[in-house]
Amino acid sequence: MACLLNYSARELTAQPTQSNPSIQVPGFQGTAEALLDSIEKNERITFSYSSAISLDFPVDYEPETHQLDYFLEHLFKEQSIAYKISGEKVLLFPADTSPEVTQVVKGRVIDQQTKVGLIGAHVIVQGTDIGAATNSHGDFIIHKVPLCRHTFKVMYVGYKPRIIPEIMVGSAKQVVLNVELEEDVVEEARRYAGGFDDPARLASSFAGVTYGNPQDNAIIIRGNAPKGLLWRLEGIEIPNPNHFPEGNVIGGGLFTIFSNQLLADSDFFTGAFPAEYGNALSGVFDMKLRNGNSDVREYTFQAGMMGLDFATEGPFSTRSNASYLINYRYSTLGLMTDLQFIDTEQEIRYQDLSFKLNFPTRKAGTFGLWGIGSLDGLDEAEEQDSTQWKYEYDRMDFEAGFSVGALGLNHKYILGKSTFINSTAAVSVQDIWYDMDRVDDNLTLRDNEYIQSLSGQLTLTSKVNHKFSARFNQTTGIIWNYLFYDMDFKATTNDDPDTYQTYVAEQGNSQLVQAFTQAQYSFGPTVKATGGVHFQYFMLNDNYSVEPRAGISWEVHPRHRLSFGYGRHSQLEDLQYYLGVRETETGSYQPNKNLDFTRADHFVLGYDVRLTPNTRIKIEPYYQYLFDVPVIPDSSFSMINLRDERYINEPMRNEGTGENYGVDFTLEKFLSDGYYYMATASVFDSRYKGGDGVERDTRYNRKYAFNFLGGKEFNVKENNIFGVNARLTYMGGERTYPLLWEESMQQKRAVLDESRAFEHSLDGSIFLDVTLSYRMNHRHAAHVLALQVKNLLGAPTKYDYEYNYETNTLEREETVILLPSINYKVEF
Structure with a gap:
């Protein structure tokens, strides 16, 4: 999809090199201005800003190491202050002076098996020069991403790269991506994105799955009764999670009680599922x-x-x-x-x-x-x-x-x-x-x-x-x-x-x-x-x-x-x-x-x-x-x-x-x-x-x-x-x-x-x-x-x-x- 790229990629890219150094944030209670003065004394960083910028708001930090852009994003997240990093210099300016409407994309990259954060993984917006590297916890943040759908590519040495296609970047909500990478050296789980009205009704579009009628969302997998499906939430077996459960069909209901506002990617299995799943006959x-x-x-x-x-x-x-x-x-x-x-x-x-x-x-x-x-x-x-x-x-x-x-x-x-x-x-x-x-x-x-x-x-x-x-x-x-x-x-x-x-x-x-x-x-x-x-x-x-x-x-x-x-x-x-x-x-x-x-x-x-x-x-x-x-x-x-x-x-x-x-x-x-x-x-x-x-x-x-x-x-x-x-x-x-x-x-x-x-x-x-x-x-x-x-x-x-x-x-x-x-x- 074509996006309107009306900006300088060099200015808006959060680079994982010297243009975005790691800094030691001290334990501090006081104003933001005093905190920046303290960082200037201990780090090779210079902050420049005009009288239009007010830094007298209170802050409270514990000592920790962060990427510079991650620290600044956290510091100014409730302020109308934008910034531009150029080597060891940081320019602060009023956020409303930038004409384009953009958004922040952030998240964490972890090992698929151990859930350990991966340091230095690269996350890029395909088709642009925009990207970022993960910090010591595996966290990343990409600023000023244009509004439209973007495909993201995540790479880390020794791991298989992962493509995350066509993520909607809107103006009102930040995009959060939690990415698991598989080390590079059974049946693939079907991934479900919870952006539709009813997850159960969406599942009926998968091969091997049918449903009863438009009034009921019972999931029928490969000829098995709907009761054979195991419902889990956050790794726990739960009762039939539908409004009016068992009303027409045991195992079905009107629609699921999970709002699509809350769902992350979920797994849907139609047969021969892994050993961690029990008390299920047709699917999970x-x-x-x-x-x-x-x-x-x-x-x-x-x-x-x-x-x-x-x-x-x-x-x-x-x-x-x-x-x-x-x-x-x-x-x-x-x-x-x-x-x-x-x-x-x-x-x-x-x-x-x-x-x-x-x-x-x-x-x-x-x-x-x-x-x-x-x-x-x-x-x-x-x-x-x-x-x-x-x-x-x-x-x-x-x-x-x-x-x-x-x-x-x-x-x-x-x-x-x-x-x-x-x-x-x-x-x-x-x-x-x-x-x-x-x-x-x-x-x-x-x-x-x-x-x-x-x-x-x-x-x-x-x-x-x-x-x-x-x-x-x-x-x-x-x-x-x-x-x-x-x-x-x-x-x-x-x-x-x-x-x-x-x-x-x-x-x-x-x-x-x-x-x-x-x-x-x-x-x-x-x-x-x-x-x-x-x-x-x-x-x-x-x-x-x-x-x-x-x-x-x-x-x-x-x-x-x-x-x-x-x-x-x-x-x-x-x-x-x-x-x-x-x-x-x-x-x-x-x-x-x-x-x-x-x-x-x-x-x-x-x-x-x-x-x-x-x-x-x-x-x-x-x-x-x-x-x-x-x-x-x-x-x-x-x-x-x-x-x-x-x-x-x-x-x-x-x-x-x-x-x-x-x-x-x-x-x-x-x-x-x-x-x-x-x-x-x-x-x-x-x-x-x-x-x-x-x-x-x-x-x-x-x-x-x-x-x-x-x-x-x-x-x-x-x-x-x-x-x-x-x-x-x-x-x-x-x-x-x-x-x-x-x-x-x-x-x-x-x-x-x-x-x-x-x-x-x-x-x-x-x-x-x-x-x-x-x-x-x-x-x-x-x-x-x-x-x-x-x-x-x-x-x-x-x-x-x-x-x-x-x-x-x-x-x-x-x-x-x-x-x-x-x-x-x-x-x-």
Whole structure:
């Protein structure tokens, strides 16, 4: 992308040589003028400035060595003072005398394995003479970078260079880059940049991933149920982090509770994932929160149809690098309902809070305190007039509340130059409350379903990474989860009020202990192998799982890479399935308390071709074999197909199996020259055997999924940017049960033919999403206007069969979910 370079590169470049020397900043309390006088006496530096510059503001420093430009940036970060370094002379002048609008880019460069800062690494803005070198801590700062997208290149002797493409440099917020370099001498993790509305919905554009419908963000990986995904935040397993979790699909929700204001790059795995990940069957979404700006206080406000956001970040004080980052969001629909701007029978409210506090110390490592939380509410009254009933839900009165929370304290410590220790203590909670009553044929409101599910865990985890050499690295860790729960599930069978019964009623605790180790060895610059093992032990029923993992990667040519990965993975079911109660003539018992882990063997081949520096093709054939799957004997039921069955008291056995196999294809051009695109194709088959031993299609066997997404940005005037983005998805339909029509008409409800489970397939769907945005960069603020339209083509979403009271027949419910949203964001 062309940028307007209306400056002298020599003047604005922060050079790592004599033009930017290291200086010893003394311990000092007083005015900035006195501090500069002290530095002039002890260093070969001369400061020049006119009477227009006021240096009588107070400062407080402890003795430390810094690059000169880093010190000056910190000293003047809240002052309207600019500077120019020329050899041993520094000229100070009012900041507002410079006509161009530019920005600061800063960050840290560290070793990928040990997390040690790399001294003297070079960070350059490609296509310009602008750049900087890292100081003794690995920190760098680049001043007066023009506003537009830039590609950065990071280089360090003995390490592989890294390209960071097309980073947006705006006028209101400093850009912070935290770069990990791999020493130059398995499967590549897909990187996710958290700049989109919903990370879960973005993940569905990856090859091998599908989703249910525009109303739900459940992630379906290679034919597996959404419940098979492991959600992690800051290295800790957390409950389903979605607003209205488990509302339509277990494992899904409306959208994630993380605001995109807080997310850093995160890892998304679709199979054969590394040994550090356990209690997952289909994939891993390992999300990370970024640190707040440690130099300048910045604010963001955003308003749109999905919510009102406010974010703030900055340093706690000028005496340290400690920082904070906080975001709060409240539902726009809830606010408009509260203010009576919207008159609706169904009230939807949600809000969330996320934060991260970062406290680096001189000798004790870095401490981080982070947290997330959400509160959701949904209620709708029944229709009392039976002549107005159309579908069954018109007879329902329901209220629901959902809350999710997690709080963690993290400590990172670098021991020497080769060892990195990362430890966390955290607590997470999920509370779901659901109360539904139904109007019976006598127009009396009767109990129909009640759920009170409080579950959580206290987690202690620690892992040690030791780099024995440039070739050999090993990571070993332990995870201890103390599980607690208080559950009460009651429901009818087929909406018959006389069958209202208790499915779960228990309060208690248990433990899940995990341990892992993984080694990585480079046989040379082109061949790398990994091997490890993960262990899990569930104290509720004394079941355990031993899971070997292995992978190898061979760079057969600088642009061609082959890889192979294998992993055995296992996962527990949600606690309510172990705690289900069944009544008999002799009393009650828990038929499924001793269920074992569900297990799967993943095999993945990979072929990655780099066509150009910014374009690649990736092909991944895979095979997954699932076994020890809980099934109901002599039935087609299998937990492989779980969707919204929240309680089960039928006895189950770990006798089911399943197979997923297919090929994923990705063609991707990274954002460069102002545009990007990605095309993915997945062709697959997903089969299972239930308790009756019959092989069938799984519920999620859509057979195929194709995606194309792309975007283009245009420079408008001097600093403004207009963007166009689109995504087109074509995928096969979800599989369903045939109906027993005669029984269904008699009972006025859908009666499924269990013996022919998932024999039918819904029609394929085409979805088109479009986003238009316009960014206006000003000197002290940036404004962004965006129009987002999901499902622009109006593709219908089909659900299960419902009895229609108006037509006295059964019909498949079908709705068109078209979601337009106008958003405004300001950064200042």
